[in-house]
Amino acid sequence: MKDRQRTETSAVPMLEVRELQSRYGRIRALKKVSVTVHGGELVALVGANGAGKTTLMRAISGVQPITGGRILFEGKDISRMNAAARVRLGIVQVPEGRRVFGAMTVEDNLRLGAISRSKNEEEEGLERAYDLFPRLKDRRRQLAGTLSGGEQQMLAIGRALMAKPRLLLMDEPSMGLSPLLVDQTFEIIQKLAAEGMTIFLVEQNAYVALSIATRGYVLEGGVTTLDGSGEALLHDPRVKEAYLGV
Amino acid sequence: MLAEFLQFLFSGLTVGAIYGLIGLGFAVIYNASHVINFAQGEFVMIGGMATVFLMKAGVPMPLAILIAIAGAAAVGWVLARFGIETARGSTVVGLIIITIGASILLRGLAQVIWDRNFHALPAFAGDTPIQILGAALLPQSLIIGTALVLTMLGLRLFFEHTRIGKAMQATAIDPLAAQLVGIDTRRIVRLSFVLSAALGAMAGVLVAPITMTYANVGVMLGLKGFAATIVGGLGNPLGAIAGGLIVGIAEAMTAGYLTSAYKDAVAFIIILFVLLFMPNGLFGRAEVTKV
Numbered sequence: 001m002k003d004r005q006r007t008e009t010s011a012v013p014m015l016e017v018r019e020l021q022s023r024y025g026r027i028r029a030l031k032k033v034s035v036t037v038h039g040g041e042l043v044a045l046v047g048a049n050g051a052g053k054t055t056l057m058r059a060i061s062g063v064q065p066i067t068g069g070r071i072l073f074e075g076k077d078i079s080r081m082n083a084a085a086r087v088r089l090g091i092v093q094v095p096e097g098r099r100v101f102g103a104m105t106v107e108d109n110l111r112l113g114a115i116s117r118s119k120n121e122e123e124e125g126l127e128r129a130y131d132l133f134p135r136l137k138d139r140r141r142q143l144a145g146t147l148s149g150g151e152q153q154m155l156a157i158g159r160a161l162m163a164k165p166r167l168l169l170m171d172e173p174s175m176g177l178s179p180l181l182v183d184q185t186f187e188i189i190q191k192l193a194a195e196g197m198t199i200f201l202v203e204q205n206a207y208v209a210l211s212i213a214t215r216g217y218v219l220e221g222g223v224t225t226l227d228g229s230g231e232a233l234l235h236d237p238r239v240k241e242a243y244l245g246v
Numbered sequence: 247m248l249a250e251f252l253q254f255l256f257s258g259l260t261v262g263a264i265y266g267l268i269g270l271g272f273a274v275i276y277n278a279s280h281v282i283n284f285a286q287g288e289f290v291m292i293g294g295m296a297t298v299f300l301m302k303a304g305v306p307m308p309l310a311i312l313i314a315i316a317g318a319a320a321v322g323w324v325l326a327r328f329g330i331e332t333a334r335g336s337t338v339v340g341l342i343i344i345t346i347g348a349s350i351l352l353r354g355l356a357q358v359i360w361d362r363n364f365h366a367l368p369a370f371a372g373d374t375p376i377q378i379l380g381a382a383l384l385p386q387s388l389i390i391g392t393a394l395v396l397t398m399l400g401l402r403l404f405f406e407h408t409r410i411g412k413a414m415q416a417t418a419i420d421p422l423a424a425q426l427v428g429i430d431t432r433r434i435v436r437l438s439f440v441l442s443a444a445l446g447a448m449a450g451v452l453v454a455p456i457t458m459t460y461a462n463v464g465v466m467l468g469l470k471g472f473a474a475t476i477v478g479g480l481g482n483p484l485g486a487i488a489g490g491l492i493v494g495i496a497e498a499m500t501a502g503y504l505t506s507a508y509k510d511a512v513a514f515i516i517i518l519f520v521l522l523f524m525p526n527g528l529f530g531r532a533e534v535t536k537v
């Protein structure tokens with residue numbers, strides 16, 4: 001186990017974002033963002049409101065144009081690849097605000113998650129998703145828009161898992177959830193990480209994110225300014241002051 | 247009295263079904279891309295005109311119809327691929343203007359390639375009307391009604407029981423989330439143009455035996471189809487069908503009881519009325535729960 005981890009970290013990183021830039025018209029949302037995620041890691045990037053977290057996630061998924069820098073997946077430059085091709089590679093995102101297809105059933109939402117996979121994989125994935133989230137099985141014929149916030153979060157995660165991610169991107173999974181549901185969601189994230197899933201999550205809620213992360217980054221005004229182990233960042237005075245209100 | 251009313255109703259339902267089919271095309275494209283395709287009427291024209299000229303060249307009618315519909319679908323693909331996609335990053339209004347340009351171009355091309363004359367297609371099942379309570383029902387009307395019902399059933403199967411149909415629904419609900427699950431939304435937009443063009447061309451073929459066809463026939467039919475979608479609620483396919491029937495019946499009643507001089511004005515009065523008083527159409531936009 002130790003050996004595997006060492007070889008994996010020394011090998012080509014799963015995701016490497018190099019000096020990425022992105023803008024909305026004249027607004028420069030990402031100025032210089034560099035992030036590395038190795039296979040099997042759970043990496044958290046924390047940043048305040050408007051720091052550029054969502055823009056970064058969208059750029060990695062290929063739905064936000066970049067104006068500079070590069071995105072490498074397993075050493076290969078994917079900067080010009082379209083979003084659907086990136087999902088086929090295994091880069092799958094749970095978007096901010098969950099964005100389930102409200103007017104469609106829970107099961108249709110899950111099945112759509114597997115649209116880049118074969119019909120067989122779709123059926124297998126569905127079984128796994130229902131094992132992981134039995135609630136969703138009970139509600140599978142219900143419209144996704146009628147689910148509670150917590151259930152929608154499960155659906156959004158389940159839908160992403162249907163695509164057989166190799167790298168799971170999560171944009172602010174704690175958003176809009178009660179403290180109890182935030183805990184539940186982060187338990188699921190930890191469980192997935194323990195099973196070997198590579199996860200890159202961005203959060204405003206720095207405390208929960210850094211507590212479970214192997215490594216972390218701080219994003220400020222479109223620039224990654226700090227990085228270190230989750231533990232180290234949690235105790236860094238600059239992080240404490242800015243994000244943990246200490 | 248009753249016979250007269252029935253007569254107007256039959257004719258209203260017949261043209262209404264055609265408007266509904268055209269309106270359906272508007273809805274399909276709107277859902278995939280939020281573009282209102284003002285070249286929809288030209289797809290209708292291509293359906294009718296291509297069938298006429300293929301038959302003049304000796305192609306048997308059923309084959310001519312299939313080729314005409316396939317040809318219109320191909321034109322739809324070209325419009326999506328080279329008109330809409332190359333202008334990506336342009337605003338929706340920009341894209342709508344592109345469709346207006348395409349409609350003018352297609353009309354011009356039709357006049358050059360074909361001609362400027364009026365043409366009729368033979369009715370598919372003869373001209374002998376069926377008498378119902380003193381009113382005459384044309385066999386072509388029955389064919390149009392049947393085609394409408396079959397189209398609705400077919401689309402239902404497509405949207406609710408196929409992967410690609412569900413992908414189209416998802417794209418209509420939330421294009422960004424659709425892309426994030428791996429749906430190639432550009433392909434969906436192309437498919438929506440192909441599907442709408444085929445629907446429009448089919449309407450054009452069906453209506454040609456009743457109203458004649460010519461290079462500019464799509465102008466008025468396109469606007470009537472647009473009225474159907476507005477009445478039914480933009481992006482609501484079933485609403486478009488209902489809207490088409492409403493516009494068709496209103497038109498036929500106006501022509502029958504008042505004067506046919508105002509017939510074409512009816513659709514515009516309905517559009518204005520709906521836009522002013524119920525901007526979401528009579529049935530509302532297909533409810534989408536946003537979270």
Ligand SMILES: Nc1ncnc2c1ncn2[C@@H]1O[C@H](COP(=O)(O)OP(=O)(O)OP(=O)(O)O)[C@@H](O)[C@H]1O
Pocket residue numbers: 024027028029047048049050051052053054055056096172204
């Ligand atoms: N569609 C847009 N058009 C213009 N500016 C935008 C757009 N989306 C985001 N921005 C701007 O880009 C910057 C980064 O936004 P982004 O949404 O990436 O931040 P974030 O870190 O995800 O914030 P939050 O914590 O609120 O989700 C902000 O200044 C924001 O105002």
Ligand SMILES: [Mg+2]
Pocket residue numbers: 053054055096172
């Ligand atoms: Mg955000």
